[in-house]
Amino acid sequence: PRLDPELSAIDLVARVPIFRDLDIKRQQAIAHLLTPQLALPESAVVRRGDKGDAMYFIASGAVRVVVEPSVELGSGDFFGELALLTGHPRNADVVALGFCKLLALKARDFQRLLAQDAGLKARIEQVAKERLNLG
Ligand code: CMP
Structure with a gap:
C-alpha cells in the first residue's frame, strides 16, 4: 500500500543518515526519486x-x-542494494517486523543517483562489501 501522501518523501529522506547531511536541494532531488x-x-x-x-x-x-544468524535493520538503514550492484538475484528474504515505512528507489534511478553522487555511491558500496564478506 502507498503511504498517506501527507507523509512526504522529503520528511522521510531527512531521517535517513546517508541523506541527512545533504543540502535541501539535493534532498528534494532524491525525495523525487523515492516512492514511500x-x-x-x-x-x-x-x-x-x-x-x-x-x-x-x-x-x-x-x-x-x-540470513544465518538473522540480522535486524532499523530506521535509517537500507537493504536490497546487493542485487542492484551485482546483478545477482536477491541473496535473502527481508521481512518487515511490524509496520515499516520504506522509501523505494527503482534500479534505474539507483544507477542515475549513484552516477551523480560519488560520496553516496562509496557509502552504499562500502556497506554492500561488508555484507558480502559476512557470507
Ligand atoms: P539483496 O541481495 O538485493 O536482497 C537481500 C538483501 O538483504 C541484500 O540485498 C542486502 O541488502 C541484505 N543483506 C544480505 N545479507 C546481509 C547481511 N549479512 N547483513 C545485512 N543485510 C544483508
Missing part, C-alpha cells in the same frame, strides 16, 4: 532468488534479513 511504501507486519519486502528491481531505505520501523 508501507510494509505490513511479517510481509516479505524482497525474496531470496528474485531479480532486483529496487532498493529500500527504512524511514521507520525494522526488518529482519533472513
